[in-house]
Amino acid sequence: MPDAIGIAGTALTVHRKWLDAVADNLANVNTATATSGDAFRARYIVARADASGQGVHVDGVEFGDAQGRIVHEPNHPLADADGNVRYPDIDMSEQMGALIMAQRGYQANAAVVDRAKETYQAALQIGRN
Template identity: 75%
Template sequence: MALDAIGIAGTALTVHRKWLDAVSDNMANVNTVTGTDGDAFQARYVVAREAEGVGGVMVAGAAFGDPEGRLAYQPDHPLADEDGMVRFPDIDMAAQMGALIMAQRGYQANAAVVDRARETYLAALEIGRS
């Protein structure tokens, strides 16, 4: 039982770590500017699904934000077009902060499950030695 809990929580730790990586990458690139002739930085979103046969969860892939991004008027920017427009990613910082908190809490909860399952397993081994 304890080994199953460790394995299942371990899969969730991996998903939450990848989610944290995606959110931090999105937040780091929220102000990345491109010219209007190119695509904006695309936010990355982790797609998770149930792991078949073994229990737990796994990363099924990634979804990406809109490459159109949002246009902003910045005529002094070196990448501005003839109309003074540049392209920013379409990333909502408030939504990313919410996702960051959820991913952190999920990671912490699953790390606690691994710790408690490990302690239970070690206690059972100690009882068996007595």
């Protein structure tokens, strides 16, 4: 049982970091910058299975395009001489889909930890009797 808890625990960590990245991306979807600067870069978590086969870990982070998308908003305080500002190139529907997958993965692994803990406690009770 401790192996099940450990493996699910590694997945909980990966899913939490994934949720954090998606939340950050969604929070910055409307962050405007001047066209002379870089747009907010979306963050994407890269996960890999452990070499030992005992779980997963975050292998790195990849970032979206700093070019973003140019939007004509002449009244925006950051608008350039042509009336353009730069926004991140973040697809809201893609991020919402990722949010649902990360939430479900987190919930599933939390359930595995709970069930493994219950099973371990039941085995201890049997050993005491």
